[in-house]
Amino acid sequence: MTATDDTAGAGRKSRIKAPIEFFGGLFLLGLAALGFYGAIDLPGGELSRMGPGMMPRIASAAIAIFGAALIAESFITEGNAPERWHWRGIVFVFGGVLVFSLTIRDFGLAVAGPLSVIISAFGDRETRLVEIIPFAVIMTIGGALLFKWLLGLPIPLMPYLLGY
Amino acid sequence: MADMIANLALGFGVALSLKALMLCFLGCLIGTLIGVLPGIGPVATIAMLLPVTFGIDPVGALIMLAGIYYGAQYGGSTTAIIANIPGEVTSVVTTLDGHRMASQGRAGVALGIAAISSFVAGTIATLFIAALGAPLTRFALLFGPADYFSLMVFGLMFAVVLARGSLAKAVAMIFTGILFSTVGTDLETGQARLTFGVAEIYDGIEFAVIAMGIFGFAEILRTIEQRETRVVQDAPIGRLLPDLSDLKMSSGPILRGTFIGGFLGLLPGNGALLGPFASYATEKRLSKEPARFGHGAIEGVAGPEAANNAGAQTSFLPLLTLGIPPNAVMALMVGAMTIHGIVPGPQIVSKQPALFWGMVASMWIGNLMLLVINLPLVGLWIRLIRAPYRLLFPAIVLFCCIGIYSIDNSAAEVGMVAIFGFFGYVLMKLEFEPAPLVLGFVLGRLLEEKFRQSLLISRGALETFVSHSISATLLALTAILIVISLVPSINKARNKVFVE
Known part of the structure; x- marks a missing residue:
C-alpha cells in the first residue's frame, strides 16, 4: 500500500495525482461491493413496503458513487500519498x-x-x-x-x- | 418554575442517597483515572468501563456512567495541559493556551481554572437541563416518524460539516455506518442481513466493539507510531488555585463559554464538538490583547473548558427527551440503557421521573466531585501521564479485551474488535474521519425504521417528508447546511478551524 508508483506500471509516470484519494475510492468501492454481495438474496420490496434489502442497497449504492467520485478526483486534483503503514x-x-x-x-x-x-x-x-x-x-x-x-x-x- | 423545583428535589432525593453518591464518586474517579491516560478519549474509556456498571440497578448504573464520562472529559483536559496530548477533539483547544501555561510554570493554575470553569458550567447546564427537560419532552411527543427521520438526517449532515477534511469522504462514512447498522436480523421480517453466515453477528454488531476498535485501537497504533514527538512538561506545577486577577479575567469567558457550549450541545450530530472552538474564537475576538492567545492566556483555557463541559451535559437532552443520541458517547449510553431495559425517549420523563431527575441531579454532584477529587489528586494524574507508554498500552489492550469480553461473555466479539481496529487504522491512513461513520452506525437502525414507517403510512409517497411541517423545516435546515458548507470561503474557514 505504501508504494504509489506500483499502480502506474514500470517506466510510466503515474497519472494519478492524488494517490490517497485513489486508494480511498478503491476502498469505498470494495465496501460497496461487500454490501451488495451481502444483500444479494434479500428482497428490496418497494417504497410503500420496504423489504430488508432496500436499506443495504441504498447505502451501498451511495458508497459506490462516492468511491467512483474519489477515484475520478484523484486523476484531476493534486493530493498526497497515503502515510506509511507500520x-x-x-x-x-x-x-x-x-x-x-x-x-x-x-x-x-x-x-x-x-x-x-x-x-x-x-x-x-x-x-x-x-x-x-x-x-x-x-x-x-x-x-x-x-x-x-x-x-x-x-x-x-x-x-x-x-x-x- | 415550581415544577422544576419539585422535580429537582425528587432528583436530589435520588442522587443524594449514600449509594448514588458512592457510585457517582467511583465513576468520576475511575473515569479520570482512565481518561488521563494519553491516547484514550471518553469514548474508549466508557466502552472499556461499560461492564463495570452491569451489576448495578439502572439508575445507579447511569449515574455512574455519567460520572465516568465527566471524569474522562476532565482527564482529557489534564492530559492536554500537562502533556500537550488532546484525548479527543474537544480538548484540542485546551492544548493551545493550557500547555503554554504549563511550560510557564502555571500548570497548576491552568488545571485549577479548568476545574473551576467546568464546575460553573456544569452548574448552569444542570439548571438549563432541568428547565428545558419537560418542555422539550412535550415537544418531542409531537414528532411523527417522518419528523424523526428528518431530524436524524439533519443531525447526520451536521456531523458531516463538523468532520475535518473532505465533505464527500465524510458523507461516504455516514453511509458506511448505515450499512454496518443493517448487519444482523431485520427487525420486521426476521431475515438475516449481511451476516455472511457468521452466527456471532446475527444480533447485529455490538456498538462498543465498533467504538473500541475504531477509536481505541486505531489511537493506540497512532500513538505508538508517533512516539518520538511526545513531550511531557517538566516545568513545576505551581500553585493550584488561581488568584483574584486570574478569576476576574476568567469570569466573562466562563459565562460566555457555558452558553455557547450549552446551546451547541443541544444540536444533534455532535454540536458539542464545536463549543470549545467557538468559545476560543469568541474570546480571542473580544480580548483587548488578542496576541496573548496561544501564549498562555488564561481566558483561552477557561472559556473552552466551560463550553466543553456545558456541551457534554446538554448533549444528554436529545437522548433523554427524543431518544436520539447526538454523539458516540451518548450512543454508548443507549447501549447501557438497553442492557438495563430502559428505552430512551420522551416516555422516560413521564414514566421514570426518578431516573431522569436523578441523572440530572447527579450531573451537578458529579461536577462538584470532580472539583473535590481532581485538584488534590493532581500529583497522581501527572504521574500516570508520565508513566512510560510502552507499559501503558499493553495494559490498555488487556483491559479493553476484558471489558469487551464482559459485555456479552463473547470471545468472538473480542476478535471483532481486532477487525474493526484494523478497519479504523485503514480509515486513519486514508484520511477518512471515523466520527460520521460512528454516528451513521448509531442512528442507522432508527433511521431505517422511521423511514420504513413513514413510507408505510404514506403508501410510498416521498412527499410525506415535506408535507409535515416539522419534517419540512428540518429538511430545509439540512439543505441550508449543505449549501453553506459548499460555499468555498466557508469551507476554507472550516478547515482552518480544525488546523488551528
Whole structure:
C-alpha cells in the first residue's frame, strides 16, 4: 500500500495525482461491493413496503458513487500519498487481541491475560522482556481482582484448574 | 418554575442517597483515572468501563456512567495541559493556551481554572437541563416518524460539516455506518442481513466493539507510531488555585463559554464538538490583547473548558427527551440503557421521573466531585501521564479485551474488535474521519425504521417528508447546511478551524 508508483506500471509516470484519494475510492468501492454481495438474496420490496434489502442497497449504492467520485478526483486534483503503514504495531497489537479471544474460553484469564499483554507489547520497539513479563502478571492479577472479585463478572480465570 | 423545583428535589432525593453518591464518586474517579491516560478519549474509556456498571440497578448504573464520562472529559483536559496530548477533539483547544501555561510554570493554575470553569458550567447546564427537560419532552411527543427521520438526517449532515477534511469522504462514512447498522436480523421480517453466515453477528454488531476498535485501537497504533514527538512538561506545577486577577479575567469567558457550549450541545450530530472552538474564537475576538492567545492566556483555557463541559451535559437532552443520541458517547449510553431495559425517549420523563431527575441531579454532584477529587489528586494524574507508554498500552489492550469480553461473555466479539481496529487504522491512513461513520452506525437502525414507517403510512409517497411541517423545516435546515458548507470561503474557514 505504501508504494504509489506500483499502480502506474514500470517506466510510466503515474497519472494519478492524488494517490490517497485513489486508494480511498478503491476502498469505498470494495465496501460497496461487500454490501451488495451481502444483500444479494434479500428482497428490496418497494417504497410503500420496504423489504430488508432496500436499506443495504441504498447505502451501498451511495458508497459506490462516492468511491467512483474519489477515484475520478484523484486523476484531476493534486493530493498526497497515503502515510506509511507500520506493520509492527498492527501485527503485535491485534495479534495480542486475537490471542486473547482464542484463549480466554478454554484457558481463562490466567493464560489469556499475560499472553495478550506480552504479545501486544512487542508492537513497540522499546519493549523489554524482563520488564514486560512481571508487568503482565501484575496487570492480569489486577484485572482479575477488579472484574472477577470486585465486580463479580463471569470471566473465566483458570477453567482447567479451578473449574471457573 | 415550581415544577422544576419539585422535580429537582425528587432528583436530589435520588442522587443524594449514600449509594448514588458512592457510585457517582467511583465513576468520576475511575473515569479520570482512565481518561488521563494519553491516547484514550471518553469514548474508549466508557466502552472499556461499560461492564463495570452491569451489576448495578439502572439508575445507579447511569449515574455512574455519567460520572465516568465527566471524569474522562476532565482527564482529557489534564492530559492536554500537562502533556500537550488532546484525548479527543474537544480538548484540542485546551492544548493551545493550557500547555503554554504549563511550560510557564502555571500548570497548576491552568488545571485549577479548568476545574473551576467546568464546575460553573456544569452548574448552569444542570439548571438549563432541568428547565428545558419537560418542555422539550412535550415537544418531542409531537414528532411523527417522518419528523424523526428528518431530524436524524439533519443531525447526520451536521456531523458531516463538523468532520475535518473532505465533505464527500465524510458523507461516504455516514453511509458506511448505515450499512454496518443493517448487519444482523431485520427487525420486521426476521431475515438475516449481511451476516455472511457468521452466527456471532446475527444480533447485529455490538456498538462498543465498533467504538473500541475504531477509536481505541486505531489511537493506540497512532500513538505508538508517533512516539518520538511526545513531550511531557517538566516545568513545576505551581500553585493550584488561581488568584483574584486570574478569576476576574476568567469570569466573562466562563459565562460566555457555558452558553455557547450549552446551546451547541443541544444540536444533534455532535454540536458539542464545536463549543470549545467557538468559545476560543469568541474570546480571542473580544480580548483587548488578542496576541496573548496561544501564549498562555488564561481566558483561552477557561472559556473552552466551560463550553466543553456545558456541551457534554446538554448533549444528554436529545437522548433523554427524543431518544436520539447526538454523539458516540451518548450512543454508548443507549447501549447501557438497553442492557438495563430502559428505552430512551420522551416516555422516560413521564414514566421514570426518578431516573431522569436523578441523572440530572447527579450531573451537578458529579461536577462538584470532580472539583473535590481532581485538584488534590493532581500529583497522581501527572504521574500516570508520565508513566512510560510502552507499559501503558499493553495494559490498555488487556483491559479493553476484558471489558469487551464482559459485555456479552463473547470471545468472538473480542476478535471483532481486532477487525474493526484494523478497519479504523485503514480509515486513519486514508484520511477518512471515523466520527460520521460512528454516528451513521448509531442512528442507522432508527433511521431505517422511521423511514420504513413513514413510507408505510404514506403508501410510498416521498412527499410525506415535506408535507409535515416539522419534517419540512428540518429538511430545509439540512439543505441550508449543505449549501453553506459548499460555499468555498466557508469551507476554507472550516478547515482552518480544525488546523488551528
